Amino acid sequence: MELVWYALLGLFLATYLVLGGYDYGVGLLLARGATEERRRAALTALGPFFLGNEVWLVAAAGTLLGAFPTLEGELLSGFYPAVFGALVGVVLVTAGVQLRSRPHGASARAAWDRVVVAGSLLAALGWGALLGGLLQGLPLHADGHVDGVAHLFTPFVAAVALAMLTLVAVQGATFLTLRLPAAGAASLARVARRLVPVALTAVAAATVLGLLSDRVRAAVARPAVAVLLPLALVVALLVARAALGQGRSGVAFTATSAALALPVVLVGAALWPRVLFSTVDPAASLTVADGAASEPTLSLLGWLVLPLVPALLGFQAMCWWVFRGRTDGRAPVYW
Numbered sequence: 155m156e157l158v159w160y161a162l163l164g165l166f167l168a169t170y171l172v173l174g175g176y177d178y179g180v181g182l183l184l185a186r187g188a189t190e191e192r193r194r195a196a197l198t199a200l201g202p203f204f205l206g207n208e209v210w211l212v213a214a215a216g217t218l219l220g221a222f223p224t225l226e227g228e229l230l231s232g233f234y235p236a237v238f239g240a241l242v243g244v245v246l247v248t249a250g251v252q253l254r255s256r257p258h259g260a261s262a263r264a265a266w267d268r269v270v271v272a273g274s275l276l277a278a279l280g281w282g283a284l285l286g287g288l289l290q291g292l293p294l295h296a297d298g299h300v301d302g303v304a305h306l307f308t309p310f311v312a313a314v315a316l317a318m319l320t321l322v323a324v325q326g327a328t329f330l331t332l333r334l335p336a337a338g339a340a341s342l343a344r345v346a347r348r349l350v351p352v353a354l355t356a357v358a359a360a361t362v363l364g365l366l367s368d369r370v371r372a373a374v375a376r377p378a379v380a381v382l383l384p385l386a387l388v389v390a391l392l393v394a395r396a397a398l399g400q401g402r403s404g405v406a407f408t409a410t411s412a413a414l415a416l417p418v419v420l421v422g423a424a425l426w427p428r429v430l431f432s433t434v435d436p437a438a439s440l441t442v443a444d445g446a447a448s449e450p451t452l453s454l455l456g457w458l459v460l461p462l463v464p465a466l467l468g469f470q471a472m473c474w475w476v477f478r479g480r481t482d483g484r485a486p487v488y489w
Contacts, residue, residue, distance in 0.1 A: 179326015181274030199333035225445030240280025246273025282318025291431035
């Protein structure tokens with residue numbers, strides 16, 4: 155039962171990174187110095203999906219709180235700077251996108267756009283730092299106490315955070331190639347193709363630092379998974395770049411979505427059966443079974459979540475079906 159819930163938690167987190175990834179990627183692209191018209195076009199393309207994408211973060215948080223209460227407590231205490239930064243970023247993006255059109259002055263709108271950019275930057279770096287910190291381990295003691303936050307400020311965690319930032323930027327640009335009118339999509343396809351080598355470099359740097367890190371090697375229970383999944387991520391990015399060059403935006407977006415989901419799969423599979431590795435006392439490491447709620451609680455939650463997952467998937471599929479295709483002059487202006 156714990157494995158099922160662990161997989162479900164991974165599904166919610168991966169889906170959130172994929173869908174929220176293009177939210178933050180579009181937010182980052184607002185910093186390109188585009189005109190007000192182009193910024194409005196980008197946000198209009200994002201509009202129908204924006205708030206719905208954050209539902210997956212709520213689902214992941216609810217699963218963590220209900221099915222893994224022990225993990226939730228130790229996770230937040232051990233990685234609170236990364237989680238806090240990411241959540242501040244989410245709030246800033248949400249507020250900035252929805253408030254930018256309230257003022258009539260161009261300078262005020264530009265200020266809100268900078269808030270969106272800053273929030274997108276914080277969210278991408280925060281979630282990346284969390285994943286890197288999980289893969290590296292933390293100074294967790296048997297009583298659940300974590301020594302400080304210095305474990306988050308390492309070259310490996312920084313490299314993973316930067317890699318996540320580049321993957322989010324690629325995802326945002328690729329998403330816009332699907333949604334903007336053909337003329338605007340062509341320029342974004344060129345931007346996305348130029349960003350892919352940057353993402354490949356960042357992923358390669360994070361992988362090399364992970365291989366050289368004693369902490370990461372000690373935390374990883376399945377080295378083969380930790381090597382093969384980064385290779386799969388590289389392949390996904392290469393497929394995306396080739397597809398962008400051929401004008402196949404759908405294939406490219408599928409590939410970049412896989413690239414954003416793979417880090418979650420990597421962390422979950424490489425650490426299993428542990429979920430938090432203790433760098434000071436390996437015996438104090440938290441396993442998935444130890445972090446989960448009791449069997450009756452998981453069974454009860456299962457009956458509650460049984461209709462939830464199809465409803466979430468159905469809602470997402472409906473949004474993409476209803477708002478499929480490119481925006482045009484008839485598209486409603488959301489923000």
